Amino acid sequence: MKLVAATGNAHKLKEMREILRGFDILSAAEAGFFGEVEETETTFFGNARLKARAVARATGLPALADDSGLEVDALGGAPGVYSARFAEMFAPVGFLAACEGGHDARNRAFLLDRLKGEKNRAAHFSCALVLVFPDGREICAEGRTFGRILEEEHGEHGFGYDPLFLSDDLNKTFGEAAEEEKNAVSHRGRALAALKEKL
Numbered sequence: 494m495k496l497v498a499a500t501g502n503a504h505k506l507k508e509m510r511e512i513l514r515g516f517d518i519l520s521a522a523e524a525g526f527f528g529e530v531e532e533t534e535t536t537f538f539g540n541a542r543l544k545a546r547a548v549a550r551a552t553g554l555p556a557l558a559d560d561s562g563l564e565v566d567a568l569g570g571a572p573g574v575y576s577a578r579f580a581e582m583f584a585p586v587g588f589l590a591a592c593e594g595g596h597d598a599r600n601r602a603f604l605l606d607r608l609k610g611e612k613n614r615a616a617h618f619s620c621a622l623v624l625v626f627p628d629g630r631e632i633c634a635e636g637r638t639f640g641r642i643l644e645e646e647h648g649e650h651g652f653g654y655d656p657l658f659l660s661d662d663l664n665k666t667f668g669e670a671a672e673e674e675k676n677a678v679s680h681r682g683r684a685l686a687a688l689k690e691k692l
């Protein structure tokens with residue numbers, strides 16, 4: 494089956510390709526889509542649906558979108574749907590100016606700052622998938638994975654919050670885990686397995 498990954502995140506694309514072996518997964522650019530879809534919804538499913546519909550409409554191919562994020566108990570579920578933009582949206586200007594590194598590094602630094610002195614470090618990742626076919630049919634699936642946020646980074650694999658997320662399943666961070674180890678228990682791995690069952 495041929496489909497387009499409705500994502501601009503190269504790490505997500507790589508994980509989708511590894512987990513959905515046997516599927517022919519084009520990147521959005523390979524399918525001729527260079528647009529940006531504004532994520533205006535307040536739920537993972539809402540945003541995934543926006544991305545998948547836009548790419549299916551533009552390319553005429555089945556489009557698979559992933560909207561995902563980290564939900565931290567002590568922060569009332571934040572950063573949630575704002576995970577990719579956490580520091581940019583909520584950190585004071587002075588904090589951002591003092592941060593080194595890219596987006597992901599700034600988000601991790603801001604998360605550690607928000608959790609300074611906090612004992613309850615429980616958190617989970619959520620992933621919502623929406624596959625939209627050109628005829629308008631839609632298939633949805635979701636996955637979660639549980640763990641806690643460490644006080645410092647461990648490991649350099651993965652992306653986003655991976656070096657801070659100690660997985661309950663692996664007893665190591667996603668930053669320390671090999672790709673196959675993370676994919677076997679991750680929110681994205683579980684959501685993609687559930688999606689496969691429905692196809």
Ligand code: ITT
Pocket residue numbers: 499500501502505532559560561562563576577600618651652653654655667679681
């Ligand atoms: P697209 O919308 O183009 O797919 P994005 O990175 O903006 O790319 P999201 O809006 O779904 O995607 O935000 C997901 C963010 O949640 C991501 O940037 C990370 O900060 C975090 N995240 C999601 N899955 C993760 C994972 O497996 N490991 C670490 N962080 C993850």
